Amino acid sequence: MSEARTDKPIKKRKIKLNEELLAYKGVWVFIESERGHVHPVSWELMGQGRRLADQLEVELCGVVMGAPGPDLEAQCQAAFAYGAERCYRIASPVLAEYRNEPFTRALTDLVNAHKPEILLLGATTLGRDLAGSVATTLKTGLTADCTELAIDPEDRCLLSTRPTFGGSLLCTIVTLNYRPQMATVRHRVMPMPDPQPERTGLIVDFEAGLIETDIVTKVLEFIPDEQRDKPQLPYAEIIVAGGKGLGKAENFKHVWDLARVLGGEVGASRAAIHAGWISADRQVGQTGQTVRPVLYIAAGISGAIQHRVGMEGADCIIAINNDPGAPIFDFAHYAIVGDCKQVLPALGRTFAAYLAQQGR
């Protein structure tokens, strides 16, 4: 990407789709499932897809792929509840477990047969693996890890916004004269829509003609993660997070103490992880996890964009920082300019006193 002055369109784009590309219609969401369990990012995307499809006045479709069985049927019904009007279903024993080759072939063939203008996938390990392969096979544009999706009212193009320059700025990317326009979005970046179980839709079966002996890669084993000790940041309702502004590793204990008082999780900025103050699985931000808590308390975090995109979905943000010019104060709800070593313990005492009161 070139050096660019910000806040100005870089170039006037000319998009004039030829007849073949004009045939691409509708918004698709790839519904990701592993061993029958749908990844929640798929429903978050369905919520976004609904909004885009309404604006374009086109259909919203889900794509479900997997081994034949009742799971796929249930996934289609769930997709309807989350807003889809139609589901393409590809059932094959070859698709029982995720592998790049059969999934790429099946999805590519489906796109070529039914021609969507927009195709959205979750930015998971599976979604990124698949999206990169499908986009290259189709020779079309793909924008990874979008934090915002919109439609340009003038030319009906998908405007995909994502962090750039290592998360220090945002950029909006468009796909020129190629279709479909593809984008991935990370889990928890978009809100989860409310399902409406009474909604129904049309299931369209697609025969992908996959044969196991054609597929070179074999899954020998799947070793599930042990969930016990892993922090559950994406679903925490209260998070206290620390950054480089804490000064030194020992001061992180104030973050842990406040999180304990509040019964919340502990998060951290990239800088704090790189300093080795806390383990990498607690990183919040573009290269860490995306969170949507009710309350996010940021202590000593400057608020670079790569951090912001991971936590601005919080309902309420309290920022504590020594530096009154820290960018985090531009998007926090409450600001305390002060020393975290003093502010965090005081907050702990105040919250503890409130939580100890008898409920009325």
Place this chain on the structure above:
Amino acid sequence: MHIVVCIKQVPDSAQIRVHPVTNTIMRQGVPAIINPYDLFAIEAALALKDQLGGKVTVLTMGPPQAEAALKKALSYGCDDAVLVTDKLFAGSDTLATSYVLASAIRTLDQENPVDLVLTGKQTIDGDTAQVGPGIARRLKLELLTYVSRIVRVDPAARSIRVERRAEGGVQVLETRLPALITMLEGSNEIRFGSAPDLFRAARAQVRRWDRNAAGIEDITKVGLKGSPTIVSRVFVPSSRARKALQIGFDPANPEVATQALLDKLLAEFPKVKKELDNKRAAAGERHE
């Protein structure tokens, strides 16, 4: 074994700053480094060479100064380095980049058949994770992304077994060579280059390929022209309409500020109040 490692020279993003007035990226003085994720690919390639013998070629597309990244890779023990550089490549997105690198790997394959292509799971500047899968599709290589461990490679049987990070667990996969692997972070630790390798790297010639040497067949597939996506706008996100409410903090009387904050919070954010009240009720039950 001939292993090609694709790397990228990136600005050390931890040191990028945005100019507070003009909102432009200030790149002066920001050091250029090998994309940290690619170091795991280099180390994995060198470990395989230690074990099985053969040759490691390191490959990058970039401006002439990207040669520094290749020299660094040679100092770790890579045998050969190729810089694919041409003015026509400027503005390439991930699709165009994968076309250039795939062409160069095909050319390398003609010199000396390639068994394995390794790269990092993504770069720290683009963060797309798209170029690896793109190269694999173009060269029809078996694709293994987010690999946490190369379990074993059997050059005679042309097979490779890896552990791959998947959602909710680890897949153990077996496939055929030639394959393309993107390596996960933390899968190994890059070695210190030996003294002979350091001296060799200092004197070594990095091969420079333009579009012809790299074997680019179709120049409409590279650079801006070959890129389906364009950046239409770069910007700093807007501040909230309402500025953050400043709570004055006096270190001599710290709880005055925190109590004022709690009162505001309870009054203005009913969802936060509800969450705290739930915690309080749960704590009360435990005490009873």
